[in-house]
Amino acid sequence: MNDLGLRGKIAAITGSARGWGRGIALELAARGVRVLIHGRHAESVEGTCTDIRRAGGEAMGVVAELTSIDGPDRIVDKALEDFGGIDILVNNAGFLSAAPLVEMTDEQWDEIIAVQLSAHFRGCRRAARHMIAAGRGGRIINMVGGGGFTGLLNNANHCASKGGGMGAVLTWAQELAPHNITVNGVCGIVATELTRPLHDRIRLALKQAGQRSDLTARELGSYPPDEAAAIVVWLASEPAGSVTGQFFEITGPMVSLWRMASIERSIHHFPKWTPELLEEVGIGQLAAGPPRIEPSHASKPMLRLLK
Secondary structure (H helix, E strand, C coil): CCCCCCCEEEEECCCCCCHHHHHHHHHHHHCCHHHHEEECHHHHHHHHHHHHHCCCCCEEECCCCCCCHHHHHHCCCCCCCCCCCCEEECCCCCCCCCCCCCCCCCHHHHHHHHHHHHHHHHHHHHHHHHHHHHHEEEEEEECCHHHHHHHHCHHHHHHHHHHHHHHHHHHHHHHHHHHHHCEEEEEEEEECCCCHHHHHHHHHHHHHHHCCCCCCCCCCCEECCHCCCCCHHHHHHHHHCCCCCEEEEEECCCEEHHHHHCCCCCCCCCCCCCCHHHCCCCHHHHCCCCCCCCCCCHHHHHHHHCC
């Protein structure tokens, strides 16, 4: 196994006690990265650390609440305390708390934004300060999502966090480039405890539609965490040192490089537009229909079935 220049590096991965984060941690540790495992429960954190150590890797753990102001800082500080530095930060932690707009509570909105957006900001800020001071560069990899482009029924909190996270990745990539710190975004639908309820909903929708419903997670477009970890490990590696401000989606055998929103069509009028002129040229007809930004490859079947 090629270590891709990763041996001896130090990584902190949020939400790595289980699920996709655990898969990422295991793959990084297999290449000689010293990993800090984070979770909300000491038992699952220690369990993942134990598995990594048994495989010959180095791992330490931290329990921290990402909805708190100091939680993300504690994760970075723990890596500094236990390993003496930080070279790689993966903001992976996330979950769903679904409700339509008229039923969503303040708590549902605030908790998702805290974990999937504000925690990115605080963790990246803390890590970047240490990376800049150390002068060795670094890698920051944040989980984004197709919902930031397309929306996802009853999950505006999730989509808002992911869309905001994409804008943050683009900004921080520019700001940190002079310090040889890359910032990239990754998306994937992974077979974990988090996605199991979503898969069950899709199976139910298929059954109600009279279609085959005994589909595996793989057949529904979700792949095991170790398979989905590959793009994250590569982005953390030395060969990816020139890649920053990009968004990748991994869906099993397919890796997609996203292009952000682009202008579909422009209409010019001099000296200025009025509402009447806009109506006269038929802009309503041009803009009618579904959103112009296409769903990601992985999101299409799920979005279609959940509507």
